Amino acid sequence: xxxxxxxxxxxxxxxxxxxxxxxxxxxxxxxxxxxxxxxxxxxxxxxxxxxxxxxxxxxxxxxxxxxxxxxxxxxxxxxxxxxxxxxxxxxxxxxxxxxxxxxxxxxxxxxxxxxxxxxxxxxxxxxxxxxxxxxxxxxxxxxxxxxxxxxxxxxxxxxxxxxxxxxxxxxxxxxxxxxxxxxxxxxxxxxxxxxxxxxxxxxxxxxxxxxxxxxxxxxxxxxxxxxxxxxxxxxxxxxxxxxxxxxxxxxxxxxxxxxxxxxxxxxxxxxxxxxxxxxxxxxxxxxxxxxxxxxxxxxxxxxxxxxxxxxxxxxxxxxxxxxxxxxxxxxxx
Amino acid sequence: xxxxxxxxxxxxxxxxxxxxxxxxxxxxxxxxxxxxxxxxxxxxxxxxxxxxxxxxxxxxxxxxxxxxxxxxxxxxxxxxxxxxxxxxxxxxxxxxxxxxxxxxxxxxxxxxxxxxxxxxxxxxxxxxxxxxxxxxxxxxxxxxxxxxxxxxxxxxxxxxxxxxxxxxxxxxxxxxxxxxxxxxxxxxxxxxxxxxxxxxxxxxxxxxxxxxxxxxxxxxxxxxxxxxxxxxxxxxxxxxxxxxxxxxxxxxxxxxxxxxxxxxxxxxxxxxxxxxxxxxxxxxxxxxxxxxxxxxxxxxxxxxxxxxxxxxxxxxxxxxxxxxxxxxxxxxx
Numbered sequence: 001x002x003x004x005x006x007x008x009x010x011x012x013x014x015x016x017x018x019x020x021x022x023x024x025x026x027x028x029x030x031x032x033x034x035x036x037x038x039x040x041x042x043x044x045x046x047x048x049x050x051x052x053x054x055x056x057x058x059x060x061x062x063x064x065x066x067x068x069x070x071x072x073x074x075x076x077x078x079x080x081x082x083x084x085x086x087x088x089x090x091x092x093x094x095x096x097x098x099x100x101x102x103x104x105x106x107x108x109x110x111x112x113x114x115x116x117x118x119x120x121x122x123x124x125x126x127x128x129x130x131x132x133x134x135x136x137x138x139x140x141x142x143x144x145x146x147x148x149x150x151x152x153x154x155x156x157x158x159x160x161x162x163x164x165x166x167x168x169x170x171x172x173x174x175x176x177x178x179x180x181x182x183x184x185x186x187x188x189x190x191x192x193x194x195x196x197x198x199x200x201x202x203x204x205x206x207x208x209x210x211x212x213x214x215x216x217x218x219x220x221x222x223x224x225x226x227x228x229x230x231x232x233x234x235x236x237x238x239x240x241x242x243x244x245x246x247x248x249x250x251x252x253x254x255x256x257x258x259x260x261x262x263x264x265x266x267x268x269x270x271x272x273x274x275x276x277x278x279x280x281x282x283x284x285x286x287x288x289x290x291x292x293x294x295x296x297x298x299x300x301x302x303x304x305x306x307x308x309x310x311x312x313x314x315x316x317x318x319x320x321x322x323x324x325x326x327x328x329x330x331x332x333x
Numbered sequence: 334x335x336x337x338x339x340x341x342x343x344x345x346x347x348x349x350x351x352x353x354x355x356x357x358x359x360x361x362x363x364x365x366x367x368x369x370x371x372x373x374x375x376x377x378x379x380x381x382x383x384x385x386x387x388x389x390x391x392x393x394x395x396x397x398x399x400x401x402x403x404x405x406x407x408x409x410x411x412x413x414x415x416x417x418x419x420x421x422x423x424x425x426x427x428x429x430x431x432x433x434x435x436x437x438x439x440x441x442x443x444x445x446x447x448x449x450x451x452x453x454x455x456x457x458x459x460x461x462x463x464x465x466x467x468x469x470x471x472x473x474x475x476x477x478x479x480x481x482x483x484x485x486x487x488x489x490x491x492x493x494x495x496x497x498x499x500x501x502x503x504x505x506x507x508x509x510x511x512x513x514x515x516x517x518x519x520x521x522x523x524x525x526x527x528x529x530x531x532x533x534x535x536x537x538x539x540x541x542x543x544x545x546x547x548x549x550x551x552x553x554x555x556x557x558x559x560x561x562x563x564x565x566x567x568x569x570x571x572x573x574x575x576x577x578x579x580x581x582x583x584x585x586x587x588x589x590x591x592x593x594x595x596x597x598x599x600x601x602x603x604x605x606x607x608x609x610x611x612x613x614x615x616x617x618x619x620x621x622x623x624x625x626x627x628x629x630x631x632x633x634x635x636x637x638x639x640x641x642x643x644x645x646x647x648x649x650x651x652x653x654x655x656x657x658x659x660x661x662x663x664x665x666x
Binding site: 015079094226269298309320 | 348425426533602605641644645647648
């Protein structure tokens with residue numbers, strides 16, 4: 001059973017994933033990423049290599065086990081499990097909780113494609129709609145306080161399977177970085193009576209210098225204080241705290257701007273590895289005036305990770321006004 | 334001039350290091366680490382390849398420019414600079430500060446050695462004493478609020494030069510992760526009237542299960558909620574908030590336990606890359622009852638970095654009781 005443990009000083013929670021406990025020799029330095037269609041557990045025809053699906057999308061009129069366009073399956077090596085009760089226990093000054101939650105994989109296509117940017121807009125829209133559907137389903141379990149969608153693209157960004165996929169983790173606690181955003185946005189709202197993200201959208205459209213792509217519904221920008229070079233955020237222009245409030249029209253427009261942004265990143269940085277994350281409000285809470293869901297894309301270009309991990313202090317060699325200009329100017333045909 | 338920018342939501346500061354501004358093509362995927370003595374800027378005989386030294390240690394009786402045992406030099410590509418005034422300015426809702434600070438390199442030996450664990454105890458003690466001397470000097474500049482000592486060992490941990498060295502950065506702000514520790518430790522103290530680190534030392538000695546090495550003055554432990562597999566902390570047994578209060582006897586004992594811990598890590602994990610960081614109290618503040626300086630060592634074994642960066646939520650496959658047992662049992666002759 002995985003276990004959640006709380007850092008007694010900073011209060012941050014950590015998943016100790018005992019189900020896949022690693023001994024020293026298990027930390028392979030060389031990769032073992034499966035290559036090609038035959039061995040790939042995510043390709044059509046290999047459905048028996050994954051756990052039973054939670055959700056399937058098919059092109060209209062198609063049937064049969066291999067005729068799907070998107071599948072959501074439980075992770076075969078989950079960091080958290082749905083079974084059991086949410087018990088909190090202490091051990092002297094330490095606190096722990098059993099690892100209740102869910103860990104799912106969203107297979108974005110039945111063909112052996114490598115990247116989200118290579119799919120059609122319709123397929124990218126399917127990913128974002130599937131995420132909405134899974135959040136709506138998972139939030140009925142009142143033990144789950146947060147659902148996180150993320151994508152690791154490329155091996156150095158943490159992807160262990162080449163076939164393009166995203167993951168979601170449902171957690172019994174709100175992750176630290178999201179809580180910091182919630183707290184910071186609340187402070188700003190208390191002082192200004194405006195949402196900080198709405199103010200960012202207004203100011204960045206007016207200045208223009210950090211804008212990558214602008215549409216009627218979304219803004220793709222380099223944030224003012226990016227932690228990583230070419231970090232890019234996609235923010236809805238109309239205020240909404242919860243991602244799952246999105247509708248079909250917005251999902252189609254979101255898919256377009258995400259794919260346009262990723263294609264620009266691929267062009268300028270020669271198809272880098274990246275991480276993409278949706279930050280949204282905690283699922284059990286009502287609509288919030290002060291928080292605003294958004295997407296963060298972080299290309300994996302630099303290696304100076306340990307110092308940043310240990311300090312929370314980031315050194316970024318690329319001003320966001322420069323990265324935005326490179327991306328804005330990149331033609332994507 | 335480098336610039337400090339504040340994230341308008343979370344309040345975290347980021348250094349935008351414009352002096353070494355990077356264009357897309359500068360993000361080399363392949364390493365260009367200089368190999369061998371002849372090209373190494375840190376080897377004896379190549380002193381003219383670094384800026385002029387700030388501090389030099391020599392073996393008693395030795396003189397001459399190449400007869401040194403430790404040198405501290407300014408970083409050739411500093412993230413921050415000492416010159417100028419500390420100006421804070423706004424731009425609409427955004428805040429910035431000019432990049433006042435210091436960025437120095439501590440070259441731990443004149444021979445082309447690769448790791449701290451390969452040096453003698455006396456040389457490791459020199460590193461920790463040199464850090465104390467630099468902090469005492471830098472804190473006289475009242476603009477500098479924090480001095481951070483860190484070591485990136487190995488290329489995947491961010492080291493760009495092979496010859497063993499550490500770095501220090503002096504900052505006009507307290508780094509976020511340290512501020513979180515200060516705030517968390519303060520809350521614990523307000524509630525319990527005891528230092529949380531002192532309580533950790535007491536409880537972990539009593540339980541024994543997370544102890545790696547124990548001496549009269551220091552404890553080397555796997556923390557209860559480690560973010561990374563084989564993360565190891567070295568904590569002084571007697572309360573002290575500021576690292577620079579250390580004396581010569583303690584420095585000698587610290588050098589011994591750091592080297593013993595690193596040699597155990599080298600043995601169990603086959604000489605991994607790692608990051609080592611000293612967390613200490615802000616230099617301009619007086620002695621604190623609630624905070625306790627310590628060292629954090631994070632071997633670089635896993636790649637799942639982006640998800641963690643974006644969430645502050647860590648998944649660790651190795652329970653600390655297991656990593657501590659492996660390290661405790663490792664014989665180091």
